[in-house]
Amino acid sequence: MTFHLPWACVIIGCIFVSLGRASNTPDVYPPLWKESPGQFSDYKVEDGKYIINIWHYLERLGTYKILLNKTAKYFEKFAPENEQNILWGLPVHHGWQYRTGRLADPTQRTNCGHESGDYLCISVDSWWADLNYYLSAMPFLAAVDSGIMGISSDNITFLPPSKDQTNFCYNVSSCYSSFPETMKKWNKFYQSYSSSFEELLKYLWAAHVSSLKVAHKKFGNRLKFYSKQEADFERSWALFVDYLAPPLFPTTLIRTAEFQKGLPTRMLVDGDKAPLVSDFTSFQNTVLLGLNFLHKVHKYTGKRQRNFYVFVNSALENKKLYNGKFGNYYVIQFSRYSLPFLIEGGNFIYNFYSLKQN
Template sequence: MMALLSPWACILISCFSASLAEESNLSDLYPPLWEESPGQFSEYTVENGKYIINPWIYPQRMGMYKILLKQTARYFEKFGPENENNILWGLPLQHGWQYNSGRLADPSKRTDCGYDSGDRLCISTDSWWADLNYFLCALPFLAAVDSGIMGISPEQVTLLPPPKGQMKFCVNVSTCQSSFPEAMRKWNTFYKHVQIPYSSFEDLLKYLWDAHTKTLAGVKTIFDDSFEYYSKPESNFERSWFLSVDYIAVLQFPTTLTKVYEFQKSLPPRLLVNGDMAPFISDFSTNQNIVLLSLNVIREVHTWTGSLSFKIWKILMKTPAAREQLLKFLEMILQNSNPTF
């Protein structure tokens, strides 16, 4: 059993450096171009009384997150100052990591979309990361509009479709509800509880992760054809990352600003190329090598056991006390030793 859990221990250890870090300025933790991204609807184009957002331009997609964080800030004040404990921070921070690591660029290299030599702010429709992230932006954003939190009606906002593959993407509240009804219901349930004054932090985490995993489940195989554009190490990492979300969701990892920022330091800082083999990637840190190796091990064990490992994980993490104890245990390891296999 400990052999099964040890890879997860190595991954989750890095999460707790957040509790040890002393950041003097929370704005230092914001994702790339956060300040330059739109922070209110009026900063987007208006046509026929509708706000038109192009989610295939990095600052415009990031602006959707920025508005979402601003509009929900008042509901998270009870959990801490400066909106740091808003659990929606995980979404824009992940998008920022994808941008910084080059994962939003055109992996086929048929265009200069997303590259420094071309349009760095372009988000490629051929990027597996960008396509899945689209739904972890559009659905929570549009569900928030539908819930009334955003202060506009569902008819007042629409997203521009990508240059190709338009039928794969929903672009407004009504099309997302019809195409992804379960995920939209989960997000609406989350926002309903966000607005309840007595909702606990733990309850909100549960509803957030329910919505998050349901969103990814709804698009699980739609973009599998994009794997052909990536090296084998990167496509394996993509599959491992997708699976790992289910494990993290069971643990109900707190997706606050500081914790996600610290966790992402252990994620691969660039696209993986042929020849990259963790834990021996020379330009990766020790933690980055360990996390990458651990994610791949978890996927292999999950496949080998026929998902038995996930069932065991869910049983072990069934109670709040068990999750709390594991988090404390991992924090203790971080404080007293370096993670090793």
């Protein structure tokens, strides 16, 4: 499909029908979730400090589990079993990175993260792992500093990676020294638990975007380690996250898990061309195609599109949609044309349009 600047292209749309009891299914949780640490005492202690190897998948995952456990009481008013905790988006996405091999050494110079080697190792050369560091270390340390974790700010230290140590921070004081504005945004989120669900999403996304903004400046050089297809996907994904923030996408357990069903199940390689990747589902092919379009729009115009927006509505059970189906829906629309998708009973039905702008 040829891309032309005068054309307004619909990027992605998703319709989420009722998820029923999906929150009880184990596949929504990150890999090895049960095996990861769930309390501070599960980590090594030296000189009265908890030492966390955040370059080990289980230990990084454990920081998320502790964070979710400590914040559960603030979200119980929204739903039982901590399902509506909007911090779920962080570990669920990290689990997808691990499952698809994106935390492994992309240079192939070490066996870090590879199934045939140290499969729980997180490589400092991984673009995904480095960006995720800023969405694991800083949220966790800011929570410690806010007081909700129940321990002193001086009692936590992260181990540094094998190289590029100056790109990261390792305790509360060093993170505040290096990234004061981002840490303040995370702290603001933790101090706002009496707010409404929408207000909490606003504070969360402000901190999330701030973390990624800092990380993007540091790790662009990692893209050279990947195939062109994977590097383009990384750029597209980073751009797309910016579009999820303004409409306050709800990063709850089920919403995030369902959303990620549209993401690639492995690293992209030479020859992968959406929507014709044979081992991807129609959903995954279409999402990948949509992300590619979004990246091209940004590349050719040199700016983010103000008329690209996300429309979220969870109260349309009785409104007829384009394909005659009913249900909750989540639509992402570029310009004034919408693209309906439907997920129902595990099947994905979609239409894709490229319409000339009047």
